[in-house]
Amino acid sequence: MDDTIYSTSTQHRLFTFTPKQLSDLRYATNKAAIEKITESIKHRAAAAGIAEADVEEIDCPTAEEELKLVAYYCVKCMQLSDHFQFPSNVKATALTFLHRLYLTTSTLTVHPKKLLLPILYLATKTENHYTPINAFIATAATAGPKVTKEDLLDPEFTIAMGLRWAFQVWHPFRGLEGIFLELNAIAAGRYQPPASKSTFVPSASEAKIALLELLAGDVDRIGRAHGEARRLLTTTALLTDVYFLYTPPQISFGAFLEADRELATFYLDIKFPDADVSGKKSKTKLIAVLDEIARNHLSPGVSKESQNPYAGLLLQLPQNGITTSVAMAVDPALVREVTRIDKKLYRVTKRDQDPVPAGGKKKAEETGSASGSQSGNGNGNGNRKYDKDEERRAKKRRLEREKAEREGDVFGASLSEVGKSTTGAS
Amino acid sequence: MSNPLFRDDDENCPVCKSSRYLNPNIRFLMNPVCYHKMCESCVDRIFMQGPAPCPVIACGKTLRKNKFRKQTFEDVAVEREVDVRKRVALTFNKRADDFDSLREYNDYLEEVEQITFNLVNKIDVKETEAKLLEYEAANKELISTNAARQAAEMMAFAQATEAEKESQRLAREMAVREREEERREQEELKIATLNALASGDKGAVKVIQEVQLKRSGERKRRQADEQMKLKSLAEGRSLLKSSLLAGTRRKVLEDGPFDPLGGLSDVSEHYVIQDYYENKWLENVRNDTAAQAGGYFVEEYYGRSLFEAFSGLTFFIDEEAARIEEEKKATTYTDLMISDAVS
Numbered sequence: 001m002d003d004t005i006y007s008t009s010t011q012h013r014l015f016t017f018t019p020k021q022l023s024d025l026r027y028a029t030n031k032a033a034i035e036k037i038t039e040s041i042k043h044r045a046a047a048a049g050i051a052e053a054d055v056e057e058i059d060c061p062t063a064e065e066e067l068k069l070v071a072y073y074c075v076k077c078m079q080l081s082d083h084f085q086f087p088s089n090v091k092a093t094a095l096t097f098l099h100r101l102y103l104t105t106s107t108l109t110v111h112p113k114k115l116l117l118p119i120l121y122l123a124t125k126t127e128n129h130y131t132p133i134n135a136f137i138a139t140a141a142t143a144g145p146k147v148t149k150e151d152l153l154d155p156e157f158t159i160a161m162g163l164r165w166a167f168q169v170w171h172p173f174r175g176l177e178g179i180f181l182e183l184n185a186i187a188a189g190r191y192q193p194p195a196s197k198s199t200f201v202p203s204a205s206e207a208k209i210a211l212l213e214l215l216a217g218d219v220d221r222i223g224r225a226h227g228e229a230r231r232l233l234t235t236t237a238l239l240t241d242v243y244f245l246y247t248p249p250q251i252s253f254g255a256f257l258e259a260d261r262e263l264a265t266f267y268l269d270i271k272f273p274d275a276d277v278s279g280k281k282s283k284t285k286l287i288a289v290l291d292e293i294a295r296n297h298l299s300p301g302v303s304k305e306s307q308n309p310y311a312g313l314l315l316q317l318p319q320n321g322i323t324t325s326v327a328m329a330v331d332p333a334l335v336r337e338v339t340r341i342d343k344k345l346y347r348v349t350k351r352d353q354d355p356v357p358a359g360g361k362k363k364a365e366e367t368g369s370a371s372g373s374q375s376g377n378g379n380g381n382g383n384r385k386y387d388k389d390e391e392r393r394a395k396k397r398r399l400e401r402e403k404a405e406r407e408g409d410v411f412g413a414s415l416s417e418v419g420k421s422t423t424g425a426s
Numbered sequence: 427m428s429n430p431l432f433r434d435d436d437e438n439c440p441v442c443k444s445s446r447y448l449n450p451n452i453r454f455l456m457n458p459v460c461y462h463k464m465c466e467s468c469v470d471r472i473f474m475q476g477p478a479p480c481p482v483i484a485c486g487k488t489l490r491k492n493k494f495r496k497q498t499f500e501d502v503a504v505e506r507e508v509d510v511r512k513r514v515a516l517t518f519n520k521r522a523d524d525f526d527s528l529r530e531y532n533d534y535l536e537e538v539e540q541i542t543f544n545l546v547n548k549i550d551v552k553e554t555e556a557k558l559l560e561y562e563a564a565n566k567e568l569i570s571t572n573a574a575r576q577a578a579e580m581m582a583f584a585q586a587t588e589a590e591k592e593s594q595r596l597a598r599e600m601a602v603r604e605r606e607e608e609r610r611e612q613e614e615l616k617i618a619t620l621n622a623l624a625s626g627d628k629g630a631v632k633v634i635q636e637v638q639l640k641r642s643g644e645r646k647r648r649q650a651d652e653q654m655k656l657k658s659l660a661e662g663r664s665l666l667k668s669s670l671l672a673g674t675r676r677k678v679l680e681d682g683p684f685d686p687l688g689g690l691s692d693v694s695e696h697y698v699i700q701d702y703y704e705n706k707w708l709e710n711v712r713n714d715t716a717a718q719a720g721g722y723f724v725e726e727y728y729g730r731s732l733f734e735a736f737s738g739l740t741f742f743i744d745e746e747a748a749r750i751e752e753e754k755k756a757t758t759y760t761d762l763m764i765s766d767a768v769s
Contacts, residue, residue: 001690001691001692001693001694001695002694002695002696002733002736002737002738002739002740003737003738003739003740003741004690005733005737006737006738006741007738007741007746012738012741016743017743018743018744018747021747170734170738171734172734174730174731174734175731175734175735175736175737176735177731177735178697178728178730178731178732178733178734178735178736179735180705181703181705181728181731181732182697182703182732182735184703184704184705185700185703185704188704190700190702190704192698192700193698194693194694194695194696194697194698195698196695197695245743246743247738247739247741247743248734248737248738249734249735249736249737249738249739250738250739252734252735253739271696282740285742286739286740289742
């Protein structure tokens with residue numbers, strides 16, 4: 001019954017993937033957005049009368065860069081939620097919404113910064129944590145951003161569509177409470193196994209003795225493990241891909257395993273007794289999966305330098321230069337990187353919104369001032385074709401040089417590209 | 427052609443060449459064997475002596491006089507298709523409630539349409555005819571029961587319609603009668619009042635008017651009652667009619683009682699919810715009457731926490747993905763059907 005109910009949830013049907021599927025989806029979203037914006041910019045250029053060959057190169061953020069940006073804003077969202085002093089379920093829901101939304105929406109379409117507050121406000125509503133909108137705006141103002149009611153409420157419909165109207169999120173920290181209810185019951189000698197397993201499981205008093213032996217007088221150990229697991233689930237778990245890759249109870253148990261391996265193994269042995277041969281196979285598999293969660297995602301040992309278990313896949317892991325903790329997000333190198341991506345994104349989206357394409361306008365001015373004899377009348381030198389072509393080539397060379405400097409490659413672009421651009425200009 | 431408004435004077439009999447212009451009363455007939463049209467007098471002349479070949483050149487099919495009838499549709503192809511459909515419908519007269527599932531019914535309909543199409547367009551006529559006959563032989567009993575049922579329904583429907591008409595007629599008659607009666611009473615009142623006035627008795631006038639008022643009130647009540655009765659009668663009839671039309675014969679599955687959850691149990695295989703869990707965080711709520719009055723029960727919390735701790739624990743996403751992949755690869759039922767149809 002347990003697994004069947006989970007498998008009908010929207011979380012499973014819409015937002016659960018294998019690592020490969022998740023990575024492919026991110027690349028596909030990025031690709032579609034780039035195609036769309038390139039098309040749009042070219043269309044504008046064509047409308048302004050600029051030949052396709054003259055349109056400045058459109059430099060869009062890659063899928064990796066987009067994910068870096070979204071991850072950074074997820075950390076921001078977490079800090080914002082802490083500023084509001086929202087409970088962890090609101091925070092977790094807001095972050096999950098952000099992650100889910102940017103699976104199928106590109107940052108090229110809508111910048112995450114614009115959505116932080118609306119999503120947070122939506123999360124208070126979905127989690128039944130009533131916050132009057134005026135109080136929300138006032139608290140937001142103390143953190144910096146000035147918003148209006150319309151700013152908060154207008155994007156809601158779009159966000160809801162991006163979430164495919166699936167508002168309910170299964171949070172692993174709720175299940176964690178269940179695990180510790182049972183562990184405490186074992187410690188009190190009151191544990192009852194389900195009927196199907198009662199023949200294999202030790203009696204309540206035996207289980208109690210075994211647990212006390214394991215604790216060895218350290219009664220607070222259960223509480224500590226609970227605290228640590230909960231901390232993992234309300235911080236790291238929200239900044240990694242575990243919500244997409246595993247089922248909620250697996251994440252809860254994974255965090256438990258990371259917090260206190262011995263205790264978690266003891267509890268799993270009670271739940272899946274070795275004597276029960278039918279459950280043996282799924283237990284082995286389960287432990288492997290839990291290990292994977294703890295080792296690859298939740299463990300504090302996962303860092304930039306550690307080996308990437310998902311090589312070649314675009315997942316939210318520190319190995320990919322993507323932040324998975326608040327501490328990482330303040331790293332100056334990462335902030336620099338994110339600022340660079342943000343600027344790049346700004347330039348592209350700006351070009352798409354400008355009424356007159358920036359490239360074309362600049363070119364016109366440039367042409368006018370360069371041909372001094374025409375006294376700034378750039379449109380008048382249409383008959384002097386030779387001069388114009390010469391200038392265009394010079395401009396192209398200059399732009400290429402600038403671009404190369406920006407990217408730090410002193411030798412310029414690859415030969416094939418140079419060849420293409422010169423043939424395009426002539 | 428049969429429509430006098432669009433009468434074509436140039437229309438002539440292909441056999442004797444007499445046209446409508448010369449003979450305004452000419453009637454054209456055709457035989458549903460070859461659908462060649464000819465005038466009534468030709469039919470009489472040629473087929474009086476018994477079956478004879480069709481006089482149209484290169485046809486030569488043997489026709490019988492009693493099969494000749496008037497053409498309903500101008501287009502012979504349509505006429506023929508309608509005939510074929512009528513014939514197929516006589517044999518294939520199963521209904522939706524003869525089937526257990528919609529899918530089966532739809533498959534049946536498709537098969538019927540296939541046969542009809544083949545017969546209409548003369549594709550594989552021999553095999554299709556054989557199929558038709560085979561089906562007829564196999565389902566003789568069902569066909570006749572369905573035909574009888576249809577006839578009974580038609581009859582019941584006709585009767586119900588008749589009864590309704592009758593009741594409407596009665597209601598109309600009653601209304602006329604009532605109106606007449608009312609008019610008569612008014613007149614009587616007038617005469618009685620005049621008489622009373624003539625005799626100079628003011629009290630009598632008043633009494634007469636009161637009596638009259640009482641009587642008319644009574645009559646109105648009676649009328650309302652009658653109408654009510656008629657109305658409920660009509661309603662009952664229409665109900666009966668609809669129930670007759672929707673006479674259902676769906677088979678009741680005899681696999682035991684219906685289970686809306688499809689065998690899903692609400693008992694977990696991983697945990698048993700106990701009555702009490704020690705947890706210092708919950709002590710406050712346990713003792714807080716305000717929270718309990720508001721409908722918060724700690725038991726619900728236990729249930730939800732444990733449910734969320736185990737719902738999906740042994741559900742492995744990679745296995746599920748592999749299964750879905752496998753399913754996509756396997757040829758589906760529909761694909762098989764399409765390849766059958768193509769081959």
